[in-house]
Amino acid sequence: MQNRRFFLKRGIAGLLLSASLALSSPGHAAGKYDPGASDAEIKIGNTNPYSGPASAYSTIAKTFDAYFNKLNEEGGINGRKIKFISYDDGYSPPKSVEQVRKLVESDEVLLVFQPLGTANNIAIRKYMNGKKVPQLFVSSGAATFGDPKQFPWTMGWQPSYESEGIVYARWILEHLPNAKIGVLYQNDDFGKDVLKGLKIGLGDKTSTIVAALPYETSQPTVDSEVIKLKASGADAFINVATPKFAAQAIKKAYEIGWTPTQILSNVSDVVNDVLKPAGLEASTGILSTAYLKDSGDPQWADDPGMKDFYAFMDKYYPAGDKSSKSNAYAYTVAQTLVHVLKQCGDDLTRANVMKQAASMQQVTMPLFLSGMTMTTSETDYYPIKQLQMKKFDGTRWVHFGKVISSEDLQDTHKP
Amino acid sequence: MTIETSIAEQPPTTTTQRAAVAQLQRRPNARQLAIAVVCLGSTIAAPFLVSNFLIFQMTMVLVYTIAILGLNILTGINGQLSLGHGAFYAAGAYTAAILMDRWGIGYFWTLPAAALVCFVVGFLFGLPALRLEGVYLALATFALAVVTPQLFKLSPFENWTAGVTGITLAKPDAPFGLPLDQDQWLYLFTLAMTIAAYVCAHNLIARRGGRALMAIRDNPIAAQSMGVNTALYKSLAFGISALYTGVAGALGAIVLQFVAPDSFTFSLSIALLVGLVVGGVGWLPGALFGGAFVLFVPNLAESVSKGLSGAVYGLVLITLMYVMPSGVGGLLRATRAFASKRYD
Numbered sequence: 001m002q003n004r005r006f007f008l009k010r011g012i013a014g015l016l017l018s019a020s021l022a023l024s025s026p027g028h029a030a031g032k033y034d035p036g037a038s039d040a041e042i043k044i045g046n047t048n049p050y051s052g053p054a055s056a057y058s059t060i061a062k063t064f065d066a067y068f069n070k071l072n073e074e075g076g077i078n079g080r081k082i083k084f085i086s087y088d089d090g091y092s093p094p095k096s097v098e099q100v101r102k103l104v105e106s107d108e109v110l111l112v113f114q115p116l117g118t119a120n121n122i123a124i125r126k127y128m129n130g131k132k133v134p135q136l137f138v139s140s141g142a143a144t145f146g147d148p149k150q151f152p153w154t155m156g157w158q159p160s161y162e163s164e165g166i167v168y169a170r171w172i173l174e175h176l177p178n179a180k181i182g183v184l185y186q187n188d189d190f191g192k193d194v195l196k197g198l199k200i201g202l203g204d205k206t207s208t209i210v211a212a213l214p215y216e217t218s219q220p221t222v223d224s225e226v227i228k229l230k231a232s233g234a235d236a237f238i239n240v241a242t243p244k245f246a247a248q249a250i251k252k253a254y255e256i257g258w259t260p261t262q263i264l265s266n267v268s269d270v271v272n273d274v275l276k277p278a279g280l281e282a283s284t285g286i287l288s289t290a291y292l293k294d295s296g297d298p299q300w301a302d303d304p305g306m307k308d309f310y311a312f313m314d315k316y317y318p319a320g321d322k323s324s325k326s327n328a329y330a331y332t333v334a335q336t337l338v339h340v341l342k343q344c345g346d347d348l349t350r351a352n353v354m355k356q357a358a359s360m361q362q363v364t365m366p367l368f369l370s371g372m373t374m375t376t377s378e379t380d381y382y383p384i385k386q387l388q389m390k391k392f393d394g395t396r397w398v399h400f401g402k403v404i405s406s407e408d409l410q411d412t413h414k415p
Numbered sequence: 416m417t418i419e420t421s422i423a424e425q426p427p428t429t430t431t432q433r434a435a436v437a438q439l440q441r442r443p444n445a446r447q448l449a450i451a452v453v454c455l456g457s458t459i460a461a462p463f464l465v466s467n468f469l470i471f472q473m474t475m476v477l478v479y480t481i482a483i484l485g486l487n488i489l490t491g492i493n494g495q496l497s498l499g500h501g502a503f504y505a506a507g508a509y510t511a512a513i514l515m516d517r518w519g520i521g522y523f524w525t526l527p528a529a530a531l532v533c534f535v536v537g538f539l540f541g542l543p544a545l546r547l548e549g550v551y552l553a554l555a556t557f558a559l560a561v562v563t564p565q566l567f568k569l570s571p572f573e574n575w576t577a578g579v580t581g582i583t584l585a586k587p588d589a590p591f592g593l594p595l596d597q598d599q600w601l602y603l604f605t606l607a608m609t610i611a612a613y614v615c616a617h618n619l620i621a622r623r624g625g626r627a628l629m630a631i632r633d634n635p636i637a638a639q640s641m642g643v644n645t646a647l648y649k650s651l652a653f654g655i656s657a658l659y660t661g662v663a664g665a666l667g668a669i670v671l672q673f674v675a676p677d678s679f680t681f682s683l684s685i686a687l688l689v690g691l692v693v694g695g696v697g698w699l700p701g702a703l704f705g706g707a708f709v710l711f712v713p714n715l716a717e718s719v720s721k722g723l724s725g726a727v728y729g730l731v732l733i734t735l736m737y738v739m740p741s742g743v744g745g746l747l748r749a750t751r752a753f754a755s756k757r758y759d
Contacts, residue, residue: 094671
């Protein structure tokens, strides 16, 4: 009897134990978690300007939302669903601080993904690093977001404006070694960072920049700057301007009969918004850079990565513009996040997220141009450091030459 | 000046004036005291009861409250319409940020500095603004609000303002080893400043200076013929109003640990004006309701609909203006009048 009772007890206990094990672990082992992650879901926070002056960018967050919906329908990441929480900051830094604190303290997200805007990201950076919450793949090209020594919880994603300048300098040194360079740049962090990169890239040949003229976004036109650049005798024109001013500059140069080699910042490489208004004839032959396939360009219609993107847009974000650069960008950066979270496996702690984000090895994405990869390390927080040159042939951009890297020259010690 | 003093110290003549002054000067009764004690107690206890995020939001409400108090002195009490108080808020914020960042001055001492700078700026701006009335003044202040963020971006000032990227500040710890975390301390610090600001504003308008300001609002010609130096008082109102808003800006910079030109766009000025109208023009406690509106209603609108948050915000505002056309202050007055009529 004694034995039987003992056996029964043991047996029931064993049954209960195995039942509870079976219930608690449907398919995967129990993981290590920080707030915002569990066996069932991963909470991801985001701020975006749904209202205000930069609300055109909100399509980026809408693409994220659509992409995570797709992912969840397909089973999530290692069995965990993504819960994407995105708030409006109206492009106002104080509002970003408030919304990010809400994400971290009230919603308890695992990480904050792609908050948009240079000033907005600087505003929250100290807080994020103090709280040790990843501020992952920030949506800004400012080179300051790649400083793991001071801010180990903040990482950029897109090629920095500085690296764009470095790439232009390298291309000029190789192909136009005797060029006299004239630069038009927007007088803010974007324009100044590209100019700085240009100078870094030129190294001891900085004196080949014969003129560098800033303009303010409040100016009505940049005509007088273009005339001065022509007068300076420059035969290579680097146009570091946002779309409206870039188009004005291209048009003015054409009108006054100035025909330098023209390089256009990839911020303004949009055919419909910049090159067409400037005049297709005036724009023919302009050079720029890219790292993504242009979803508005028919040359990629049969590309498998692009086909997937179109299918995704049709099904999950039909209101979105398939040819928009922002949507292709958002799709790719969301895939990068998914890559990092997959790498984390069952260790979904904030420290491991940063560790995995900082150990990407030659990772490529479907919409990357061929040869483009992302590599990061504990000391390198710039995922994309390469760009490929492209030339406008009068109807579309033609990519040419090899991928140019800015890797060895990036300066991580920013104020 | 002597004439003006003697006139202003004479007892107010009309019955409405007498009633208004009596309301400002009378001693609080027991019930009012009890309400005040309960309010004060709960506001002091609040940071120990709620989450840090809510404490932070309440701190920002208080910051906006001080800014709206300042706007109330100018618009509500003195009758000068300003669409540009975001500029004074920005000036205060940058004063604090530059002093802390470039010269390592303690955060507490940046407040008097911001107050002084903004008083001078406001007073000086008030001098040319004397020639402008109503919508024309609104337009001039509007220009000020639009220009200010651009000014902070200009390259000649960049050594100080750091251009578009802005200045990041350190968050102050509680002094004297008090067992408070940073958010709790900042809340209590801001609360103390708000109470001080409110008491000063209340005393200001309860005395002859305040009567002179109101007289200018109600009938500038009559005020002038009574011997009130309207030019001086209007400029002073501008200066004091800017001082309040500047202190709020400095506090805001300390609480948010960040200033950048894009933090102080024209929409901030509008938000302050909306807060003033919602709280009640000319009614000082309304500033608190206005501050809460400025902070919480956009969040509420967003939670209703992300894409249409602007429309929802507008709808809430229109509804409020229909339900209580003279703000929270007017609603409370109407409620009190209704109640006393019923029980009398």
